[in-house]
Amino acid sequence: MSSIPDENTALAMPRAIRLLQKCVEHKIQDCLIQRLHFNDLYVLLLSLDIADIRQAIHNQKQIANRKKGVKYRDISGNDAVKFLKGGGG
């Protein structure tokens, strides 16, 4: 989990409470928490955390590029093909 501190340094907080905390953070609905199998909920939280980390890395890269004065644009696959063929971009 991204924002969960290391087991050795963290307060002795039960795993279930930490997961519920994550559910609140990711705004997972109550009915989903109650109905989802524990493993499925765990995987859902992990995948949301991974998505958050990817987004954070992406944002940091953009900030670093802006500081260097490099223009950075997200393009689709079609745009990339167009650019390589010399038809735009």
Added chain:
Amino acid sequence: MIKTTLPVVEKSINEKGELVTVEKNIDVTIDTSIFAEERWERNFPFNAQKETLFAYIERIRNSGKLEDKASVLSNLKALYCFMEGDAIPDFKSFCQMFDLTGGGYLERLIEKIKFIFNLVLSSSTVSAKNS
């Protein structure tokens, strides 16, 4: 929530002063949500320190200890955490519902525990080995 039955034993003394043992099935509801994990941590913190409830039953199943009569009490611990409802107030009263002395009843109980654990693990779309 999965509804199933659990074989339990009721012991009483009749008018003649004899011990009468009656075996019956009670309706139980199996909860596989995060609240089962919460019950595991609340009731068995020593076990919960090492692994999650689902990782525990997956390990027990893979090691073939589900059929082991010596592991029935450990398996009852896990089973208790899946039980939802007010009918079973604590682990002590849950254990008192069973007769662990052996015989055909114990075989049936072990079979039922095995069935419930397999059901619980198969109702997930992912494996617990990495949790």
